[in-house]
Amino acid sequence: MGFYIKKFTSLITTLLLISIVTFGVFQILPGDPASIILGPDADPLQLEAMRQSLNLDAPVLTRYIDWIGNAFRGNLGDSIRFRIPVSELLLARIPVTASLALVSLTLTVLIGLPIGLFIVRHDHASGKFVCILSQLSIAIPSFWMGIVLVLLFSVTLNIFPSGGYIPFVTHPLKWLQSLFLPGLSIALGAAAVLIRYLSTTMLEELPKHYVQTARSKGLSEGKVLTKHVFKNALIPTITILGMLVIDILGGSIITENVFNLPGLGNLIVTAINSRDLPLIQGLVLYLGGIVVIINFIVDILYSIIDPRIRVIGGR
Secondary structure, X not given: OHHHHHHHHHHHHHHHXXXXXXXXXXXXXXXXXXXXXXXXOOOHHHHHHHHHHOOOOOOHHHHHHXXXXXXXXXXXXXXXXXXXXXXXXXXXXXXXXXXXXXHHHHHHHHHHHHHHHHHHHOOOHHHHHHHHHHHHHHHOOHHHHHHHHHHHHHHHOOOOOOOXXXXXXXXXXXXXXXXXXXXXXXXXXHHHHHHHHHHHHHHHHOOOHHHHHHHHOOOOHHHHXXXXXXHHOHXXXXXXXXXXXXXXXXXXXHHHHHOOOOXXXXXXXXXXXXXXXXXXXXXXXXXXXXXXXXXXXXXXXXXXXXXXXXXXXHO
């Protein structure tokens, strides 16, 4: 129990620090936020009204307390560009980005785990060829891969749509079709990273004594790898998966624009171009919170896979 209490306390503390940094950065930006939003030719009365709407005339500490209190209640202010609450914009866009992350992560696991095991079991020319392909996939940006996939599967073969988003509740099959190419463009690079780490970790486990013991009992090489070596390689693999989820959310910013998906990535670009400070602030707070929560989930999975971590962490 002490392990979980420490991790939860660390989660809350980190979220609080993220909120302080997020709020503080926007307070020290050069220039007047009202002038940045309205432009240099704005009327003085408009500037004063904008300052009052942004609560800029109050002390910094008071503004932070009001902002974080409203954030906990789901109120992140109103978007300057869209003239609606930021929370409504996030709730409308999160399902798209979450769906893309889900499809990308599923494809990453389906591609990465079998190929990683294949490389370990086949340490010859075919394994080396797969290693070269994975290294190439790591070097190719996801947005460029997305353009190649569109040219191949949409323009040439006309199998998948080149862009747009269909909600899952409307048509599940079309939902998957609309996300398959953007998900695959992200998953190819992420799967290559997973392949490299999984194969390297498992190869490091093979010379250890417990592997020799399992082989001496007459177990086949496949069972030794899947039931013994793979289990001990899970902890670093889960670490990489957690990092890949964060990379997928970050990489989706450009990929969503390539495939014209109405997700958070598209919203971030719009917010930056329109200098929508309340919306940018809400997006930064949300993405920072996602990173911390994913790391928290990874720590919990550690303790489930290897109970010794709970004992050491609790101490």
